[in-house]
Amino acid sequence: MAGENEKGKETPKAGAAGPRKLGRREVLTGLSTVPALGLFGYAWNRQRQYQQAKAEAAAAPAEAPKDLQVINVALLGAGAQGQVLTDAMLRIPGLRFRAVCDIWAEYNQKRVVNSLAKFKHEVRGYENYREMLDKEKDLDAVVIATPDFWHAQHAIDCLKAGKHVYCEKEMSNTLEGARSMVAAARETGKLLQIGHQRRSNPRYLHCYEKLLREAKLLGRIVTVSGQWNRALAPDLGAPARYAIPDARLTQYGFKDMHQFRNWRWFKGKGGGPIVDLGSHQIDIYSWFLGANPTGVMASGGLLYLDPATHEWYDTVMAVYDFETPMGKVKASYQTQTHNGSQGYFENFMGDQGTLLLSESEVYGARLYRDPNAPAWDTWVQKGYVSAPKIQEMKEKTEGVTDVRESVSPDEHKVSIVLRDPYHQPHLQNFFNAVRGKAKLNCPPEVAYESAVAVLKVNEAIEAGSRLSFKPEDFRI
Amino acid sequence: MSTDGHEHADGPRGPADGGLEIEGRGELCGAQRFSHEAMATVFEVHAVHPDERYAAQAAQAAFDLVDRLEGELSRFRPNSDIARVNCLTAGGSTRVGPSAMECLVIARHMFDLTGGAFDVAIGTGLPSLELDPDDCFVRATTDWVRIDLGGIGKGYAVDLMAELLEEWGIEKALVHGGFSSVLALEAPAGLDGWPLTLSDPGSPSRVFAHLSVRQMALGASGLRKGDHIVDPRTGEPARGRRAAWVAIPRPDTARLEARSEGRPRVAAAAVADALTTAFMLMSLEEIEALCAQTPGLQAWALPEPEHDRQEQATLLHIGGSGPGYTSTSW
């Protein structure tokens, strides 16, 4: 050891002999491992930040604010979808139901009026919506869940009566109808939101804003596939004792009870499964790709169901072309109603990764990173996606591994969980916009673009050839 | 060393095979049979109606109802009412739908009635949940309550399905969920009641009793050999009985004509479902006391044979005969 003259921390006692001084070198060597504690603290802190980011991503939504301006709402169309929307609206604070309108007075109308009464909403029931618009003085907004062929008429009349409107998808069963809705919204200056509820779904918003726009996790998206396969079910019927008299059915455009219950399958009323189911997902295609399609070809038919009671196609396969800023994209879509295999989802495939997305929890949102793509650690640290799931090691087979098979990509999940009924966020967005606190996630111009893309498919099936879109087709 | 110190239970509890069935699998009754998978079991509607297509549509409407209920009541669906209740922390509250509220109110009533043997919170503190049925709000006063409506959800669904079938004018029907919850409406023509059998869950060919039922709700619960149920009163696994069955007559007020808005629903099958689960754990004295104070309530219990010997177990029958019930053999 060096330096008798080194200054130590302690001054040597007088008279000490032999023992070494506590020199600086001693102290430094002694403290040499202390920085390890500092390093530990830093590493621990980073770990905590990551865990917090993960927890925040999955956190429950904040409590509703007090002093909410109460909105008076009427429901126009109390069928299956109307009841779903009502269920969701009952969980949204600050709404007061005033009226329910449905031509099925004996059954659906009565049922919804009674169930709203259970929640202390004293509502009046109407069969005729014009009567409702005349008589209800304190009405701010109308939620429309009537058959597609009524959407335009109902929405326009409600807008012109000074009400804000939330209208179920598809916007209309005809382009003229959809166009007139956009025009009415512009003229009256009232809000019109079309019910593509995934546009407000927190999981979809997260995938679009954070994973695609910000992190660009998929790289360049080149192909998309999607489907909605639904299992076989009998036609919708109705309890015999509550049948609607023929005169009333005819008055509202229905041939008979069967058509009243199964309007989706009839030309001039609905568009069949491609419109019922496909409109949701094809809307997602345009949204996520940031472009409208340039063309579509489609094949479809009534392969299984009875042509005597169904007019539209029960099986449709369509392929869209898109031109996005990153390049060309082909997107396929399939729907059928006799087999529910694999349910419904959208699958975006890029050169750096894949995004498998669905409103349903069966899939949630899963991302697969291409093994050649850069690691996603920054995004995992920020809580955007989960840490990759450890893939099981494949069993060692005899002989050489097949070099044609690619390595299993890592699977990452998105931990956003929707705790509310599926339509609640979109309805909430609408009502917040009514209060002036938010912008509509699906205003009529956006929904119109979707309608153009979706309604073209049935046309393309008829035509038997590829149909093109021009950019002007999407603009009004 | 590893940081994972989680406890692991002795093994998963399998689905209860209750040993309750329609005699001859229903083919003898001339009824049409419709099946649908939901709530991790198979629901069936056996209906007698001249118009086959109409009956199929009615059954489908009933199955759509079950699917809707599963979406609201299942704790496995992240956006169900119950999943939201399970996420509540102390002081938090959430609005639930009328079905979830009804189930919770019935569950709370059954919890009190069975002294905690039936507990949808499985010991995590059901009384700590405040239920506000008028406003359909549920308020949590602790962080740890976890609800699982598995012991009552199927019964409740069966009750609602039966009501729907009556609305459609299908009166001769039997509805069940995995045969652990059964509701018999009117019997097929020419029969006094739907023919059901109670048999040993372990060996279905050993039939203990034949029943002929109408306007009756039944519940069945059974354990596979070696399985355990957790007794919510103690938190420990308990041997329980091998099987328990409950029958409750469906009150007149539940039928379509007598039903009126504003009156609380009489959910006989939900109650039977709950009692069956409780009777697997309650002592014979407790079961007898409950049957004595509830006219019409009947129970059957199949005790575990002593010392695992292949002894013939004897079926115990508790409670008097009510209307619509005839027992023909043991």
Next chain:
Amino acid sequence: MEDGKLSRVPMIAITVLRVAIGWHFLYEGIAKLTSPAWSAAGYLKQARGPFAALFKGLAGNPDLLANADLITMWGLTLVGTLLILGLFTRLASLGGIGFILLFYLCNPPFVGYFYSIPTEGSYLIVNKNLVELCALIVILVTGSGRFAGIDRIVHGLIRRR
């Protein structure tokens, strides 16, 4: 320097080993302290081997169990900190050896024992716990704290008197 002491390079290596083991203990301790409601019950209930009854009995007694949990959580943290700092190294090493011995005896990796909590499989006696135990014995007998640790300062202070 006394005879028989190791020269510099081996001592540096052993210091690195000491810090690494200390880090591991510190992490385990703090992770248990900060996770909600950690308990050793999971491991104790799965005890196998000659002392199984003892460990299971410990799990069954709530008071003892609560104390055991506290001792484990804080003990690991303390041992880890002391080892990193090189303070009271011998005591810390003995403490560490004690803990690992208990963990090892509670869930020994003998053939024929299957656990449901994650372990490294059946290693036929020698698992990572045992290796760490042996490493701590090395730390114990080589006085690494006095070489490069606060013990060196303390030792220097004491020796001076």
